[in-house]
Amino acid sequence: MFTTEQQMSIMFEKFLKENFGNSYLKECQGLFGIPDFVYYTKQDKEVSIVSFELKLKDWKRAAKQAFRYKSFSNIAYVVLASKSANAAINNIELFEKYNIGLAKFDSNKEFEILHKPKASKPYSDDLSQKIVSTISASRKRSKSIATLSC
Amino acid sequence: MKVFHQTGYRDKWNIESYQKGVGDGLVFSPVNIDADKLLALDESIKKTGFLDPQLYLLNEPKGTLHTYPYFPGNLKPDFTTPDLDDSHIHLAKLCIDFQLQNKFQYLVIPTRYFEDYPSSYFVQSTDYFVTPFCDYLFKKSIDKKVLLSVIVKSIMLSDEEKRNEVLNWITGHQGIDGVYLIFENNFSSKQIKDFEYLLNALKFIKILKDNEMEVHIGYCNTEALLYSIAMPDSITVGSYENLRSFGIKRFQDSENGPMRSPNARLYSTKLLQWVEYQYIQAMKKLIPDYEKFFDDSEFKPLMFTPDFKWHFNKSEPYKHYFFVFNNQIKQLPHSQIERIEMLKGSIKNALKLFTDIENVVLLNDDSNGSHLSTWFNVINAFKKELSLE
Numbered sequence: 218m219f220t221t222e223q224q225m226s227i228m229f230e231k232f233l234k235e236n237f238g239n240s241y242l243k244e245c246q247g248l249f250g251i252p253d254f255v256y257y258t259k260q261d262k263e264v265s266i267v268s269f270e271l272k273l274k275d276w277k278r279a280a281k282q283a284f285r286y287k288s289f290s291n292i293a294y295v296v297l298a299s300k301s302a303n304a305a306i307n308n309i310e311l312f313e314k315y316n317i318g319l320a321k322f323d324s325n326k327e328f329e330i331l332h333k334p335k336a337s338k339p340y341s342d343d344l345s346q347k348i349v350s351t352i353s354a355s356r357k358r359s360k361s362i363a364t365l366s367c
Numbered sequence: 368m369k370v371f372h373q374t375g376y377r378d379k380w381n382i383e384s385y386q387k388g389v390g391d392g393l394v395f396s397p398v399n400i401d402a403d404k405l406l407a408l409d410e411s412i413k414k415t416g417f418l419d420p421q422l423y424l425l426n427e428p429k430g431t432l433h434t435y436p437y438f439p440g441n442l443k444p445d446f447t448t449p450d451l452d453d454s455h456i457h458l459a460k461l462c463i464d465f466q467l468q469n470k471f472q473y474l475v476i477p478t479r480y481f482e483d484y485p486s487s488y489f490v491q492s493t494d495y496f497v498t499p500f501c502d503y504l505f506k507k508s509i510d511k512k513v514l515l516s517v518i519v520k521s522i523m524l525s526d527e528e529k530r531n532e533v534l535n536w537i538t539g540h541q542g543i544d545g546v547y548l549i550f551e552n553n554f555s556s557k558q559i560k561d562f563e564y565l566l567n568a569l570k571f572i573k574i575l576k577d578n579e580m581e582v583h584i585g586y587c588n589t590e591a592l593l594y595s596i597a598m599p600d601s602i603t604v605g606s607y608e609n610l611r612s613f614g615i616k617r618f619q620d621s622e623n624g625p626m627r628s629p630n631a632r633l634y635s636t637k638l639l640q641w642v643e644y645q646y647i648q649a650m651k652k653l654i655p656d657y658e659k660f661f662d663d664s665e666f667k668p669l670m671f672t673p674d675f676k677w678h679f680n681k682s683e684p685y686k687h688y689f690f691v692f693n694n695q696i697k698q699l700p701h702s703q704i705e706r707i708e709m710l711k712g713s714i715k716n717a718l719k720l721f722t723d724i725e726n727v728v729l730l731n732d733d734s735n736g737s738h739l740s741t742w743f744n745v746i747n748a749f750k751k752e753l754s755l756e
Contacts, residue, residue, distance in 0.1 A: 284729035
């Protein structure tokens with residue numbers, strides 16, 4: 218059980234590295250909101266972005282933040298601490314309506330997807346370009362993100 | 368009801384808009400415009416406005432404030448409150464002479480700012496500012512209208528005793544025609560959503576009007592529309608957020624420290640809300656006729672081109688706001704009850720539009736019109752107050 222978001226963030230970072238590689242940015246600023254993690258993959262010059270908003274509680278605020286990340290991401294996820302995920306599950310239609318991913322995560326690094334969104338084109342061309350140019354020089358290795366979208 | 372431009376940094380945008388017929392005058396800001404530059408400004412720009420003397424902090428030479436002859440630090444280095452005992456008459460003379468030299472429409476008596484107002488505040492304000500200013504005006508036989516600056520802190524609205532004290536003080540002077548009223552804003556949200564605060568602000572304005580005082584409200588954001596139902600004489604429009612919400616930081620040197628740039632926003636008269644431009648990008652992708660939510664102006668075509676680089680330092684969103692908000696204010700009926708009903712109708716319409724938008728775009732609490740239900744309730748409560756009399 219996490220007691221702070223910082224603890225949750227540390228564990229989630231380990232989970233990301235182990236399962237998807239180290240091609241991510243942490244608390245990336247200068248976008249629309251500050252996502253906890255921005256994960257990226259590059260295939261044939263095509264860049265895909267997945268943003269994650271981690272929260273111990275307050276799913277609604279997290280959803281509003283995640284929606285902002287759709288300005289520059291193909292996929293945006295709210296990741297809630299497992300113990301507080303029920304309230305969000307009870308409102309899963311909101312995540313479906315706005316095409317926002319929902320997952321729960323616990324201190325054993327168990328990541329369970331509760332709603333898998335469709336990948337979509339980011340809303341803002343400017344912000345997309347901005348983040349693509351930030352990561353274009355990166356040679357970090359990544360894995361497929363196919364499991365994160367439907 | 369008049370619309371004044373609350374000028375500050377980038378006052379050029381306000382002046383340009385005013386010269387194009389937007390607004391009724393300008394409130395000049397000494398921390399942002401050099402005294403000589405202000406003196407050199409064309410009379411036509413100044414004759415309908417007034418000066419905010421900005422003696423809020425006695426010895427804080429923020430920006431160009433030190434270029435003003437009445438700035439206390441020019442009378443004595445390290446000027447402090449006790450120095451007012453010897454200097455208040457001279458300071459009043461210098462401040463009035465400067466205002467007269469500029470031929471403003473109104474003469475303004477300054478006020479000081481305190482985090483916690485001392486018990487002697489009103490006595491001191493009378494002795495150091497009101498009396499010497501009025502005496503000098505009488506001596507010079509000046510027939511211009513005189514406004515008294517008043518900063519209204521939250522406690523002065525919520526605490527009835529304090530509210531009565533400040534109202535009694537404002538209305539207890541002879542030779543004062545009105546008040547340059549500034550509601551201090553310590554709220555963290557972009558829009559004020561506090562029912563009690565807003566209702567008490569309306570009651571405060573109403574009492575001043577009942578006492579036949581002119582009421583000019585400074586540092587207004589969109590809640591100027593709400594204030595309008597208490598029938599003030601003017602409200603303000605401002606560009607940056609610190610001109611649409613009074614905070615003492617604007618007059619402290621510490622404000623020069625690192626600051627986070629605000630996200631660019633666009634005001635919509637239909638939504639009664641500033642909307643972050645990134646949400647407009649989302650609306651563009653998700654709502655086919657998204658432009659209908661935003662007003663037309665000479666700036667709109669440029670702002671809605673794909674190449675427009677949105678940034679909080681761009682002039683167009685602010686000039687657009689001055690133009691559309693000024694029009695919105697000017698369309699308000701003169702009758703109080705009609706004004707109330709019109710505003711209620713506008714709120715209902717805005718809420719409906721937000722429902723349409725939020726079918727596809729999930730807005731955050733600074734863009735989603737979440738202040739509007741509070742506004743609606745405040746209007747109803749204020750209306751009830753009016754009919755009780």
